[in-house]
Ligand SMILES: NC(=O)c1ccc[n+]([C@@H]2O[C@H](COP(=O)([O-])OP(=O)(O)OC[C@H]3O[C@@H](n4cnc5c(N)ncnc54)[C@H](OP(=O)(O)O)[C@@H]3O)[C@@H](O)[C@H]2O)c1
């Protein structure tokens with residue numbers, strides 16, 4: 404029984420990854436349409452120092468945005484800033500330190516951001532970890548749950564007032580959250596969100612990515628109800644060649660090395676749906692969508708469960724020590 408609980412999430416994740424890879428064999432990624440300049444608008448990209456986040460940050464800078472990379476490695480972050488400044492000849496790129504495994508650090512980061520007195524037009528919740536061995540964040544949450552999901556829940560909630568102030572009827576502010584096809588295999592178990600009953604790194608990753616979809620839909624619901632000029636969408640980048648796979652087993656790493664060049668998207672290709680969702684006029688005023696290859700598709704059935712969305716929201720407020728209303 405216990406063995407099954409460990410093996411099933413692995414098989415489900417590999418199955419999903421294989422189906423996506425097969426699709427990518429025929430269609431790697433759709434090219435980005437020409438996007439409008441967004442001079443002077445402000446964007447935050449978590450995990451923007453590497454991988455998909457780096458290319459997202461770089462493209463937004465190229466469109467004239469003031470880009471703030473949020474990350475937990477000061478030297479990597481500063482290097483990424485310099486690279487983007489050199490590549491885009493755009494000065495307004497900066498780094499803000501934030502360890503998403505620490506609520507104190509997230510609150511500090513938001514305080515530092517707010518001290519700059521800037522607007523915020525785009526928040527890209529991109530950072531993430533995968534296949535981490537069992538472990539806890541500073542606040543005692545399971546790592547995938549804490550770093551991928553709860554940190555972004557807290558960050559978004561703390562920045563929502565700035566997003567609301569910055570959005571207008573013509574230019575809604577946008578929250579873009581990076582999930583994954585793995586969410587299709589995920590289960591959100593409200594009785595055991597910290598996976599303490601039977602830990603599976605595959606299961607914990609999938610849960611965190613499903614939680615991000617549920618979060619986005621409920622957030623959009625609340626934003627619609629109070630008439631805010633802010634929209635929330637969630638994206639799936641595909642299977643992308645990044646350091647996210649650093650914890651893959653030997654066999655997995657070998658297969659990735661053999662076939663990666665053919666099947667995996669480059670980090671730049673992987674960033675395209677995040678970029679599209681952050682600035683495309685097609686999505687002006689539109690929220691509550693799950694996007695893949697620049698198109699709206701259906702997410703897992705369970706992600707549309709309104710009761711589950713609400714319960715997860717309420718639980719998350721408690722865990723992040725926030726009032727339930729937004
Ligand atoms: N690659 C794929 O195939 C794929 C597929 C589906 C979804 N995604 C999602 O895409 C997003 C980006 O991943 P990626 O593929 O670009 O992986 P990546 O290259 O490993 O980038 C992840 C980023 O998150 C940051 N991060 C991790 N832990 C952090 C923490 N505690 N505090 C602050 N930042 C932290 C990392 O910073 P450090 O290096 O400093 O830790 C890094 O910049 C993730 O949410 C991932 O789940 C990726």
Ligand SMILES: *[C@@H]1O[C@H](CO)[C@@H](O)[C@H](O)[C@H]1NC(C)=O
Pocket residue numbers: 475476477478479
């Ligand atoms: C930051 O990343 C570099 C490699 O990119 C690594 O050598 C260094 O130890 C990291 N620093 C911290 C504080 O994790």
